[in-house]
Amino acid sequence: MTDGRDKNAPIGVFDSGIGGLTVAREIMRQMPDEDIVYFGDTARVPYGSKSKDTILRFSRQIVHFLRAKQVKAIVIACNTASAWALDPLEQEQDIPVLGVIKAGAFTAAQTTANGRIGVIATRGTIDSGVYEQVLRGLNPGFQIFGKACPLFVPLVEEGLTHDFITEEIARRYVKDLQYKGIDTLILGCTHYPLLRTLLRKVMGEKVALVNPAYETAIELKTLLVEKGLCHDPRSTGEGGALGTPSSYRFYVSDLAAQFQEFANSILPYDVAGTEQIDIEQYGVSH
Ligand code: DGL
Secondary structure, eight states: OOSSOOTTSOEEEEESSSTTHHHHHHHHHHOTTOOEEEEEOTTTOOOTTSOHHHHHHHHHHHHHHHHHTTOSEEEEOOHHHHHHHHHHHHHHOSSOEEOSHHHHHHHHHHHOSSSEEEEEEOHHHHHHTHHHHHHHHHOTTOEEEEEEOTTHHHHHHTTOTTOHHHHHHHHHHHHHHHHTTOSEEEEOSTTGGGGHHHHHHHHOTTSEEEOHHHHHHHHHHHHHHHTTOOOOHHHHTOTTOTTOGGGEEEEESSOHHHHHHHHHHHSSSOOOOEEEOOGGGSOSOO
16 A cells, blocks of 8 residues: 555654654563564754754755655654644645654643643753644643753763753753742653653752653554554454564654664664665655
């Protein structure tokens, strides 16, 4: 089938680089029968400091690439790309397109007791105001406090997830949020779930940490069930092997070996291969 509605077609997942693997990992855990085509835009990362127009252009190219792989649904695993590109892409595509922001906002709305919610994310995501918009739509009484944490992404990519330098920076970043008395903190960037232990230590036990990756996988599953698009292993004789590595394909726009090393450190199995492609050759029209 080539129309993207074959239920045994893969799910397309994309991010500016490695961070979206935290979302892919949740999809793998919660939907072990699903095949995944992952694209990490490692040549053009970071997205968090780029403009809306640029992110939309990049995202459209990636969607073209994923459609060429005949995916049945697309998950924008990047918060910044979800903030700037989800609405237009949803309108342009005839397959389901999901972002990570609504799922995170819904969970936060259900979690908070005092209505004071913190959001930490890239500058792009904070500037877009999208978390605030979605949360206020859910409850106009919520008080939302955003904080851009631009140093977190490079610190995670340097492997400093448990380092005292990262902890010190985290303390400075969240100080204002702590003064505001938030009881819920959205980890609004793909990399931040990898700082969960450190953020738990810094924020204390009383502040709930929301990982949008987890909820996004639940939202995806619900959507696939509703649309009758769940992978059916019986129809292909695969027997539904749990997380079979061959059902996952990884593509990047640069530095495939580096990506693979990181992927191996956070995924529950070793990635067999990562292919580098020229994303610029994919058209921007839709
Ligand atoms: N994936 C991005 C996000 O979730 C973080 C990395 C970047 O700035 O590209 O916003």
